Amino acid sequence: MALQTDAYELSMMQTYWRQGIGNRHAVFEVFFRKMPFENGYAVFAGLNHIIRYLKDLHFSATDIEYLHSTGFFDDEFIDYLANFKFHGTVRSMVEGELVFNHEPIVQVEGTLLETQLVETALLNILNYQIVVATKAARIKNIVGNQPVMEFGTRRAQEFDAALWGTRAAYIGGFDSTSNVRAGKLFGIPIAGTHAHALVQTYMNDYDAFKAYAQTHHDCTFLVDTFDTLKSGVPSAIRVANEMGDKINFKAVRIDSGDMAYLSKKVREMLDDAGYPNVKIVASNDLDEKTILNLKTQGAKIDAWGVGTKLITAMDQPTLGAVYKMVSVENAAGQMVDTMKLSNNVAKMSTPGKHQVWRINDKKDGKNEGDLVTLVGEDPRKLDSLYMFDPNYTFLNKTVTDFNARPLLQDIFVDGKQVYKEPTLKEIHDARQSHMDRLWDEYRRDLNPEVYPVDLSQKCYDNKMKMIKQIHEYVRKLH
Ligand SMILES: Nc1ncnc2c1ncn2[C@@H]1O[C@H](COP(=O)(O)OP(=O)(O)OP(=O)(O)O)[C@@H](O)[C@H]1O
Numbered sequence: 387m388a389l390q391t392d393a394y395e396l397s398m399m400q401t402y403w404r405q406g407i408g409n410r411h412a413v414f415e416v417f418f419r420k421m422p423f424e425n426g427y428a429v430f431a432g433l434n435h436i437i438r439y440l441k442d443l444h445f446s447a448t449d450i451e452y453l454h455s456t457g458f459f460d461d462e463f464i465d466y467l468a469n470f471k472f473h474g475t476v477r478s479m480v481e482g483e484l485v486f487n488h489e490p491i492v493q494v495e496g497t498l499l500e501t502q503l504v505e506t507a508l509l510n511i512l513n514y515q516i517v518v519a520t521k522a523a524r525i526k527n528i529v530g531n532q533p534v535m536e537f538g539t540r541r542a543q544e545f546d547a548a549l550w551g552t553r554a555a556y557i558g559g560f561d562s563t564s565n566v567r568a569g570k571l572f573g574i575p576i577a578g579t580h581a582h583a584l585v586q587t588y589m590n591d592y593d594a595f596k597a598y599a600q601t602h603h604d605c606t607f608l609v610d611t612f613d614t615l616k617s618g619v620p621s622a623i624r625v626a627n628e629m630g631d632k633i634n635f636k637a638v639r640i641d642s643g644d645m646a647y648l649s650k651k652v653r654e655m656l657d658d659a660g661y662p663n664v665k666i667v668a669s670n671d672l673d674e675k676t677i678l679n680l681k682t683q684g685a686k687i688d689a690w691g692v693g694t695k696l697i698t699a700m701d702q703p704t705l706g707a708v709y710k711m712v713s714v715e716n717a718a719g720q721m722v723d724t725m726k727l728s729n730n731v732a733k734m735s736t737p738g739k740h741q742v743w744r745i746n747d748k749k750d751g752k753n754e755g756d757l758v759t760l761v762g763e764d765p766r767k768l769d770s771l772y773m774f775d776p777n778y779t780f781l782n783k784t785v786t787d788f789n790a791r792p793l794l795q796d797i798f799v800d801g802k803q804v805y806k807e808p809t810l811k812e813i814h815d816a817r818q819s820h821m822d823r824l825w826d827e828y829r830r831d832l833n834p835e836v837y838p839v840d841l842s843q844k845c846y847d848n849k850m851k852m853i854k855q856i857h858e859y860v861r862k863l864h
């Protein structure tokens with residue numbers, strides 16, 4: 387996977403290597419600037435894939451051969467790459483954690499060569515998985531305690547997106563997936579019904595449902611192939627009556643039409659036939675907006691299947707996370723902070739190597755906000771904490787009686803994995819408990835309050851000092 391990178395990373399590496407500075411130390415941090423879907427929180431996902439990628443990062447013999455064949459790079463540099471290994475240190479948010487814009491979510495520290503190489507792959511992973519996990523959380527937030535199944539593989543942007551997307555969806559709160567490979571590889575519970583093709587094969591609902599019932603114990607019948615109310619549901623009831631205890635008549639699925647109207651009618655029909663416990667599943671281009679709308683219309687839907695709009699993160703297909711250098715070794719062997727300046731305040735990076743602390747009220751456990759500090763600062767040692775908005779410093783508060791939890795955890799130290807990953811189920815459950823600590827004002831799906839991500843005084847002063855230094859440097863050029 388070492389070639390899963392942009393050519394410019396290798397070009398820069400060639401410069402560092404040729405100039406003899408490749409082994410200088412550097413620190414990069416990943417952050418994003420805008421909350422996805424204008425949501426009040428984002429759900430972190432992608433660490434498992436990052437670990438798999440970094441663990442075995444090397445250039446194979448055919449990679450080296452290919453690089454030579456391109457004529458794009460220096461031959462000696464390519465030969466150096468043949469022995470490349472990742473020896474860096476990685477700190478990261480853990481999967482299922484809630485994350486916010488303008489805070490570092492992953493930090494990579496190591497030689498210039500290795501930290502530069504991994505930029506593209508890390509962003510590739512995070513920019514997709516975080517939007518899908520967040521979209522899933524938004525959907526789950528509206529669905530509540532009802533089951534929600536991930537149905538997106540057929541509509542996903544190819545194999546990898548289907549696989550990692552469904553894992554991200556499970557982290558974001560989905561209960562199961564139709565993707566059997568994801569079930570095998572990740573242990574996500576698999577679920578599913580049947581398609582219209584089954585009904586078309588038998589050319590009528592009754593024969594199709596009967597055939598399915600004769601070959602399965604648990605039965606969910608798709609009732610909308612020809613006519614939901616006149617044919618689909620009556621046929622499902624007839625088959626259930628005939629099969630009795632031989633089957634578990636679990637549900638019917640509706641996949642078209644006015645699902646509020648149909649679900650209410652179907653509920654009446656099932657109840658009248660003596661099947662009050664049989665559930666109604668809905669699918670068809672759903673997302674949090676249609677689900678909320680259906681609920682407000684009083685739709686009698688008990689479970690949901692969601693594909694396209696989730697797996698493609700349709701309303702925001704990428705997070706826009708960036709990977710910025712925050713500190714680098716100078717010629718004298720000292721680490722110096724660095725930043726990317728911009729006329730646009732939102733585009734500026736924050737210099738220095740950081741830790742992120744989640745500040746909770748000790749009494750109610752609710753989040754007060756996140757505090758980005760320079761490494762070495764420890765808010766746990768303080769009795770009271772002054773928190774202020776770094777862009778509007780007049781917005782501030784002093785917090786006492788608080789807990790501070792460091793969010794960036796050691797994943798790799800000097801190339802060795804030190805982080806033991808939880809099971810995917812633990813990650814799935816952890817997200818819910820993180821959500822419980824978030825005030826409702828940040829959790830609502832429309833126009834949520836902006837969660838505070840503050841800089842410590844030291845971190846803020848460091849940034850201001852650096853902006854001043856860069857301004858002076860630019861002024862001197864004129
Ligand atoms: N009562 C409702 N209120 C709001 N949206 C609904 C309601 N019922 C269905 N929808 C949504 O409206 C959209 C209808 O899409 P579409 O026109 O493709 O469906 P259809 O014609 O019923 O079915 P088909 O998939 O066979 O074309 C879907 O996104 C569906 O989830």
Ligand SMILES: O=P(O)(O)OC[C@H]1O[C@H](OP(=O)(O)OP(=O)(O)O)[C@H](O)[C@@H]1O
Nearest residue numbers: 537581582641669670671672692693694
């Ligand atoms: O609508 P989505 O959110 O993307 O969910 C997945 C869709 O995939 C299936 O449709 P498809 O027409 O592919 O096959 P089917 O015959 O099973 O309906 C299913 O019936 C859903 O409508």
Ligand SMILES: O=C(O)c1cccnc1
Nearest residue numbers: 537564577578579580691
């Ligand atoms: O099992 C289902 O009902 C299913 C699976 C994939 C896509 N649509 C529906």
